[in-house]
Amino acid sequence: MREILQPELSQRTTLRLGGTAIAELIVESEEDCNALPERIHSLGGRPLILGAGSNILACNGRLPLVLVRPVFTNGPEIVADDGDKVFVRVGAGLPLPRLLRFCQEHALSGLEGLVGIPGSVGGAVAMNAGSFGVETCEKLASIHVLIEGSLQRVNADALQYGYRRLSIAGKKDESIVVEATFSLTRGTRDGITSCMRHNFLKKKSRQPVTSWSAGCVFKNPAPDMPAGKLLDLAGFKGKKRGGMAFSAMHANFLINEGNGDADAALSLLHDAREAVRQRFDIELEPEVRIVPWRSF
Numbered sequence: 624m625r626e627i628l629q630p631e632l633s634q635r636t637t638l639r640l641g642g643t644a645i646a647e648l649i650v651e652s653e654e655d656c657n658a659l660p661e662r663i664h665s666l667g668g669r670p671l672i673l674g675a676g677s678n679i680l681a682c683n684g685r686l687p688l689v690l691v692r693p694v695f696t697n698g699p700e701i702v703a704d705d706g707d708k709v710f711v712r713v714g715a716g717l718p719l720p721r722l723l724r725f726c727q728e729h730a731l732s733g734l735e736g737l738v739g740i741p742g743s744v745g746g747a748v749a750m751n752a753g754s755f756g757v758e759t760c761e762k763l764a765s766i767h768v769l770i771e772g773s774l775q776r777v778n779a780d781a782l783q784y785g786y787r788r789l790s791i792a793g794k795k796d797e798s799i800v801v802e803a804t805f806s807l808t809r810g811t812r813d814g815i816t817s818c819m820r821h822n823f824l825k826k827k828s829r830q831p832v833t834s835w836s837a838g839c840v841f842k843n844p845a846p847d848m849p850a851g852k853l854l855d856l857a858g859f860k861g862k863k864r865g866g867m868a869f870s871a872m873h874a875n876f877l878i879n880e881g882n883g884d885a886d887a888a889l890s891l892l893h894d895a896r897e898a899v900r901q902r903f904d905i906e907l908e909p910e911v912r913i914v915p916w917r918s919f
């Protein structure tokens with residue numbers, strides 16, 4: 624198993640924040656999977672599975688974390704076609720945009736709503752990433768996961784998932800997604816391309832997609848109550864502190880303006896959540912994963 628000592632979280636997350644972990648373990652084979660539990664134990668930190676780091680807010684300083692990076696990049700490939708459904712298998716380490724490109728090229732429909740989400744396939748499954756009415760996990764046929772040191776295939780009907788969460792065999796945050804098989808339908812290449820294009824342009828017109836961010840930082844309390852609107856009404860749109868800012872374009876995007884740090888980010892999140900609580904009596908829950916977990 625390849626290993627990097629003292630990896631910087633700021634270089635591994637799209638928010639470009641965070642200190643130094645103990646080590647990073649790069650997992651790319653079944654052999655690595657088998658050796659993983661013992662190596663994590665001997666390094667002595669808490670494991671953090673890391674995909675593309677696009678939903679992570681990492682804290683400052685020396686962090687008691689061992690980063691586990693599954694870089695299975697097989698596929699995407701069509702593994703079955705029953706005339707009605709087409710099954711596409713893909714490694715968890717592959718970028719989600721690459722899978723979407725494959726779908727577009729092969730006229731496979733189902734994932735068009737996920738366009739513009741910058742994570743890995745494994746991260747999209749683990750977060751049940753979604754947009755434009757599509758959620759990753761509802762399109763799954765099965766996944767391969769490493770659960771407590773053993774590689775297992777789990778069918779979609781045995782997964783428990785909801786809004787930005789997935790729990791496999793009741794074990795939230797502990798299983799490593801290694802591979803996913805999606806169940807898609809045949810469409811037309813032109814139809815899929817135009818739907819993706821439409822979704823992407825809409826996303827780009829509403830969200831600061833090129834800034835350093837982790838996407839939406841708070842979950843929407845209800846489908847008809849976007850966190851961004853509550854933050855805007857509470858006066859946090861465009862609010863800045865210590866190199867961090869709530870975007871002036873979309874109040875639920877926290878942005879690193881270039882020299883931001885994690886303490887400033889957490890203090891802004893704290894104040895925003897308090898303001899929304901006081902004004903609307905609503906408790907905002909973070910969508911971004913704060914690592915190591917720290918209440919704010």
Ligand SMILES: Cc1cc2nc3c(=O)[nH]c(=O)nc-3n(C[C@H](O)[C@H](O)[C@H](O)COP(=O)(O)OP(=O)(O)OC[C@H]3O[C@@H](n4cnc5c(N)ncnc54)[C@H](O)[C@@H]3O)c2cc1C
Nearest residue numbers: 674675676677678742743745746747749752753754800838
């Ligand atoms: C500009 C921008 C736009 C975004 N838009 C959206 C959007 O529209 N909808 C949306 O849902 N999200 C959005 N996001 C957030 C983010 O891209 C998604 O949550 C994405 O799915 C995270 O994938 P990742 O590989 O980056 O995961 P990471 O950020 O690396 O990890 C996120 C979580 O998943 C876990 N994880 C990662 N890989 C695995 C694995 N292989 N096995 C098990 N657990 C794993 C991690 O431990 C962590 O808890 C956006 C982010 C940005 C920066």
